[in-house]
Amino acid sequence: MANEMTIPLLPCRSVDDVAPFYQALGFEVTYRQERPNPYVTLRREDLHLHFFGMPQFDPADSYGSCLVLVDDLVDIHSAFADGMRATYGKVLVSGVPRMTRPRPRRNQEGHFGFSIVDPGGNWIRFVGRATPPETDDRGGLARTLHNAVVQGDSRGNPAQAARILDGALGRPDPDDDPAVRVEALVYRAELALQLDEPESARELVRQARSIPLDDGARDALADTLRHAEDLIAGLPPA
Incomplete structure (x- = not known):
């Protein structure tokens, strides 16, 4: 099969929390509804993320996660960091939401990666495509x-x-x-x-x-x- 696409559907307490955060990172809202269930879809180039709202949801209890394989790991991290500085005045490194830095993963030989923990407590894990282990x-x-x-x-x-x-x-x-x-x-x-x-x-x-x-x-x-x-x-x- 060819041309298939998988899009993660992730939970959040409110779509009003996640949408502005991802917009700061350069995503655009491509669809939004409030009824019968809160739902928002976001896109940044070929990266698509969808979120559904659960008012009683606690981000601290979230197990939501997905992997994003990219060729330009450092460039996309830099773009996200610039977006955070422009919106929040700093790179968010603690609390929820936050972003880690690109670092080698000893438990994933040959890979560098960083993570975004979004307002819904979801871990969006960006990983550079495989390189020879060093x-x-x-x-x-x-x-x-x-x-x-x-x-x-x-x-x-x-x-x-x-x-x-x-x-x-x-x-x-x-x-x-x-x-x-x-x-x-x-x-x-x-x-x-x-x-x-x-x-x-x-x-x-x-x-x-x-x-x-x-x-x-x-x-x-x-x-x-x-x-x-x-x-x-x-x-x-x-």
Whole structure:
């Protein structure tokens, strides 16, 4: 068979919650009804998402999820981030809704991905199309960071991810790549915001800024360092 299409139908408390959120990400509303049941359809290029409203629905109890395979993972994440900045004044990294960053998935060899948790509590998981697996030989902290990402970004367990990282960050290894330590600290700051620990997030970003980097490493970490600034941009002055 050819030319088939699968479109996920996902729950939400109100279509008035999900529609503006996805419009901020560049989606357009292609259909909407209030009766007999609330329903809205959204489209961004070839990506279609449909939502049905359930007034008594609790997003915290949602198991809604879908995978989106894309060729331009970094570009689509950047477009979503720009939309959030334009609409909300920052990239949403904690609470519901929120968005994670593109990171390698240790439990999905060869894949990078990020997730959107929308106002209905649904996990929209964006995954780059398969690439040859690469072995990260940058030391134990890099492996620990990958394990933490599995817990925090894939399984939605920021507390466990934080515990994993805290153990490694508390035992510095002189052989660890400074760039990896910056990545780990920034991710730990993101987890701190998800755990409602804003002052910890601010301190972790300060530590990440203080690590000496050569020009090559700083260029390679440009996205990570910008993300660090996004994390604390919405915090009240210290």
